Every structure is written in structure tokens, then in C-alpha cells.
Amino acid sequence: MQIDWWTLAFQVVNFLAVVWLLSRLLFRPIRRVIEEREAADRAAAQAAQAKVDEALAVKQDYTARLADFAEAQRREEADLHKQMAEERDALLAKARSEAEKLLDEARARIEAERSQTVDQLRAQIGELATGMAQKALGAPDIVTPGAALAQASARLAALSGTDLKDLVTDLGVEGAGVTVVTAADLPDPARDRWRQMLQERFGAALAIGFETDPALIGGAELRFPHAVLSFSVAARLREAVETVKG
Amino acid sequence: MEADPLSIEVLFHIGPVPIARQVVTTWVIMAAMAIFLRIFLRAPKRDAGPVQAALEIVVMAIVTQLREVLDRDPWPYVPLLGSLFLFLGIANLSAILPGVKTPTGHIETPAALALIVFFSVHFYGLKVRGIGPYLRHYAQPTPFLLPLNILSEITRTFSLMIRLFGNMMSHEFIIAVLMLLAGLLLPIPFLLLGVLIGLIQAYIFTILASVYIAAGIGAAEA
Structure with a gap:
């Protein structure tokens, strides 16, 4: 194998020519276009960044305005709340005053009605007491001598057959x-009249006793083994109390 | 077929200077590239057409590859290394055309390219590093390695040449032998294999040249 130096030299020159050729016709134009495109991309990116910055500035301005608006709104709300609280307090005070007034009027009216009622009750109580005293003390049908005996005789006469x-x-x-109970000890004539009346009703063999009980106040009671006639x-006073209780 | 397949085939003479077939083939390739680029890349635009886009893809692939190898701005090295890859690719693939023999199948063309790479390494090394630092890098990591470093400059250039020449020449031989023995159809798979081999050899030659230059400028160790 031999090397042809002419051919070697030609190929060296040829390849250098290829380098020049491709550099001029291919690599430089391509590089220029790519750089232009990258420059355009950078410019577009810068423009986009400028837009982004502008948008951020607008957003910041918007945020600041929004914050100012919120602050103003908060102040207005606070003022409004304060005003409403003052109005509410004033209304409450007025209402409280009116309520106190109404309450005082009601209390006065109730006090007046209560006084009137108490007076009426006192009058009624007085009337009742008067009536009861009249019944107790002013009962001639049982308090006067012989009245209780007459009442007892009439009551026994009026008993039904069964009783x-x-x-x-x-x-x-x-x-x-039968035991005859009186508030004060009966004299003998009075006892005799009781014995006579009872023996006429129940026979001469009837055992009759006499007792005193100051709690009776006045009048008499006939105490049978299983019944009492008072x-x-x-x-009378007990009956009056039961009547008052209703 | 020539009597000695390794000898040059002189087509004509210009005075006393013999003009070999591979020289003419190279001229044809140069003319084809120039015409193609003048037609399709006369006024490149930002809105690229299909051919411009394809060329941009090729160029950017080369630029990206060189950036990875050189680890710096690759554009100062693109004219030489990009031309190496494109010329070798086209020259290696030219063998698939009927009646065309690849210029790289003879020793002169790989030798010329290897010589250019050899001098380019020193040119870029001196340009980037300066004379002193560039010469000192032969004595690193230790001065005892200076003879070996100098020897490796020669041997790697020689291996660069021989690798390309051996692959392309042997491929030509295989195709020629197969055509003699089996006729026209059988070599077709080998022709397709030749396309792959041609592109791979162009890539290997260019990448090795890039690595050598990168070592020369201090971007990487060869």
C-alpha cells in the first residue's frame, strides 16, 4: 500500500474547503436563525415577564385597595355597631323606665287592691266573728236554763225510728x-227534769249519769254508748268554723 | 476492479498532478452539498420549512453532542467537527450509489482527516490554554509520562486514520467479493449494513476528534 501524497494534499484542501463551505452555508445561517429565535423567545419571555410584573403590580394595588376597603368597611361596621349599641341602650333604658313605671303602677294598684281586699276580709271576718259570737253567746235556745233540755227532748222526739x-x-x-254532760254542774231540780225526760223516752230502768265539761262552754251533750247528741x-262554734271553711 | 484495490485510481491529470477518483468523488460531494444548501438554505427564516427544520435538527443534534463532550460553548468547534461528521457520513454513504466508491475506502482521505484533527487539537489547545500551559499538560500528571503522552498523540491519530480506513475498505472488499460470487441481489443486506457502518464510523471519528480536542483545550482527558 502506498500513499499518494498528491491525493492526500488534495483531500486536506478539500476537507478544509468543506469546513469553509459548511460553515458559510450551513452552520452560520442555522446558528443565526437559532440565535434570532432565541432572542425572539427571550424578548417574548421578557415581555411576558413584564406583563407578569405589571399584573403583579395591579394585583398588589388591588390587594392594597381591597385591604383599605376592608378597613374602611370594618370602621364603618364598628361605628354602626357602636351607634346601634347606644340606640339599644337608650331603648333599653327607656323600656326599663317604662317597665319600672308600669311596675310601680301595678304595685300601687295591687297594694290598693290588697288593702281593699284585706279591709273587706277584715269586715267579713268581723261579721263572721260577730255572727259566731252571736251564735255562741247569743244562743238562747241552748244557753238559757232548760233550753238545752228542751232541745234534747225535741231532738229525741224527732229521731227516726231506725235511729x-x-x-x-x-x-x-x-x-x-246515758251520760248528761254540761259545762257547769247541774242543780238537782235540773237533773230531775233530765231524768224524767230521758226515762220517758227510754224507760225507767235507764241508768243516767251526770258529768261536767267546761269545754262545752254552754248547753249540754247526751252521750250514749255509741252516739253523742250535742x-x-x-x-255550735265547731259548726260555724266548718261553715266558714266552706 | 483494480489490480490493487488499495492503490489509487487516477482518473486524469492536471499537468503533472494526478487526480484520483476519491478526489473527484469529494468534489462531487462538495458540489452537491453546496447546491443543496444554496437551494434549500438560501434565506433561512425563523419559521422554518421542512428542509430547514431537518437541517436545524441535525445541526442541533451535533451541537448538543459536542456540548456534552466539550463541556463548554460548542459553537467555535462546530464548523470543524460538524463538517467532519457530515462529510464522513455523506462520503461513507456515497458507496451505496451505483458506481461510486467512498473516498474513505482509501488511506489518503482518512489520513487527511486525521492530520487535520491532529493539527486542530494543537491549534485549539494553544488558542484556549496558551503556549505554556498547553505544553505543560504533556508533562502531567508526572514528567515521566512526557514521552508516552507525545507518543499517544501520534498513535491515536494513526489509530483514528486506520480505524476509519480499515472499516470502510474492508466493507468495500466484502461487497466486491460478494458481487463477484453471488451476483447483484445478495449484497443488498450488506449494503444496508454499510449504511449503518458508515454512520457509526462517522460518529466514532467525530466523537474521538471531539474528545481529543476537548483534552487539548482542557475540557476532558483523552
């Missing part, structure tokens, strides 16, 4: 009798 039979049955038991002032 009278029950009393007779009770008295028929051996040792049973014609006393204490019994």
Missing part, C-alpha cells in the same frame, strides 16, 4: 246508760 231503735238497742246492753255552744 231511735239503734239507741234503744245500745242502751239495752247490760251496764249501758246541744252545746262548743258544738
Whole structure:
């Protein structure tokens, strides 16, 4: 194998020519176009960045304005709340004052009505007390001498057959009798009249006893083994109290 | 077929100077490239057409590859290394055309390219580093390696030449032998294989040249 130096030299020159040729016709134009494109891209990117900066500035301005607006709104709300609170307090004070006034009027009215009622009750109580006193102390049908005996005789005469039979049955038991109880000890003539009245009703064998009980106040009571017939002032007072209770 | 396939085929003489076939083939390739580029890249635009876009893709692929190897702005080295790749690619692929023999199948063309790479390494090394630092880098990492470093400058250039020449020449031989033995159709797969080999050899030659230059300018160790 031999090297042809002419050919070698030609190929060296040829390749250098290729380098020049491609550099001029291919690489430089391509590089220029790419650089132009990159420059255009950079310019577009810078323009976009400028737009972004502008948008950010607008956004910041908007945010600042929004904050100012929010602050102003907050102040207005605070003022409004304060004003509303003052109005509310004033209304409440006025309402409270009116309520106090109404309450005082109501209290005065209630006090007046209560006083009137108390007065009426006192009058009624007085009337009742008067009536009860009249009943207790002013009962001639049982307090006057012989009145209780007459009442007892009339009551026994008015008993129905069944009640009278029950009393007779009770008295028929051996040792049973009737006790006449009075507030004060009866004199003998009075006792005799009681014995006579009772023996006329229940027979001569009836055992009759006499007792005193100051609690009766006045009048008398007939105490049978299983029943009591009372014609006393204490019994009248109890009836009056029951009547008042309703 | 020539009597000695390794000897040059002189087509004509200009005075006493013989003009070999590979020289003429190279001229044709140069003319074709010039005409193609003048037609399709006369006034490149930012809104590229299909051909310009394809050329931009090729150029940017070369630029990207060189940036990775050189680890710096590759544009000062693109005219030489880009031309190497494109010329070698076109020259290697020219063998698939009927009646055309690749210029790289003879030793003169790979030798010329290897010589240019050899001097380019020193040119760029001196330009980038300066005389003193560039000469000192032969004595690194230790002065004892100075003879080996100088020897490697020669041997790697020689290997660069021989690798390209050996591959392309052997491929030509295989095709020629197969055509003699089997006729026209059988070599077609080998022709397709030749396309691959041609592109790979162009890539290898260019990348090695880039690595050598990168070592020369201090961007990388060869």
C-alpha cells in the first residue's frame, strides 16, 4: 500500500474547503436563525415577564385597595355597631323606665287592691266573728236554763225510728246508760227534769249519769254508748268554723 | 476492479498532478452539498420549512453532542467537527450509489482527516490554554509520562486514520467479493449494513476528534 501524497494534499484542501463551505452555508445561517429565535423567545419571555410584573403590580394595588376597603368597611361596621349599641341602650333604658313605671303602677294598684281586699276580709271576718259570737253567746235556745233540755227532748222526739231503735238497742246492753254532760254542774231540780225526760223516752230502768265539761262552754251533750247528741255552744262554734271553711 | 484495490485510481491529470477518483468523488460531494444548501438554505427564516427544520435538527443534534463532550460553548468547534461528521457520513454513504466508491475506502482521505484533527487539537489547545500551559499538560500528571503522552498523540491519530480506513475498505472488499460470487441481489443486506457502518464510523471519528480536542483545550482527558 502506498500513499499518494498528491491525493492526500488534495483531500486536506478539500476537507478544509468543506469546513469553509459548511460553515458559510450551513452552520452560520442555522446558528443565526437559532440565535434570532432565541432572542425572539427571550424578548417574548421578557415581555411576558413584564406583563407578569405589571399584573403583579395591579394585583398588589388591588390587594392594597381591597385591604383599605376592608378597613374602611370594618370602621364603618364598628361605628354602626357602636351607634346601634347606644340606640339599644337608650331603648333599653327607656323600656326599663317604662317597665319600672308600669311596675310601680301595678304595685300601687295591687297594694290598693290588697288593702281593699284585706279591709273587706277584715269586715267579713268581723261579721263572721260577730255572727259566731252571736251564735255562741247569743244562743238562747241552748244557753238559757232548760233550753238545752228542751232541745234534747225535741231532738229525741224527732229521731227516726231506725235511729231511735239503734239507741234503744245500745242502751239495752247490760251496764249501758246515758251520760248528761254540761259545762257547769247541774242543780238537782235540773237533773230531775233530765231524768224524767230521758226515762220517758227510754224507760225507767235507764241508768243516767251526770258529768261536767267546761269545754262545752254552754248547753249540754247526751252521750250514749255509741252516739253523742250535742246541744252545746262548743258544738255550735265547731259548726260555724266548718261553715266558714266552706 | 483494480489490480490493487488499495492503490489509487487516477482518473486524469492536471499537468503533472494526478487526480484520483476519491478526489473527484469529494468534489462531487462538495458540489452537491453546496447546491443543496444554496437551494434549500438560501434565506433561512425563523419559521422554518421542512428542509430547514431537518437541517436545524441535525445541526442541533451535533451541537448538543459536542456540548456534552466539550463541556463548554460548542459553537467555535462546530464548523470543524460538524463538517467532519457530515462529510464522513455523506462520503461513507456515497458507496451505496451505483458506481461510486467512498473516498474513505482509501488511506489518503482518512489520513487527511486525521492530520487535520491532529493539527486542530494543537491549534485549539494553544488558542484556549496558551503556549505554556498547553505544553505543560504533556508533562502531567508526572514528567515521566512526557514521552508516552507525545507518543499517544501520534498513535491515536494513526489509530483514528486506520480505524476509519480499515472499516470502510474492508466493507468495500466484502461487497466486491460478494458481487463477484453471488451476483447483484445478495449484497443488498450488506449494503444496508454499510449504511449503518458508515454512520457509526462517522460518529466514532467525530466523537474521538471531539474528545481529543476537548483534552487539548482542557475540557476532558483523552
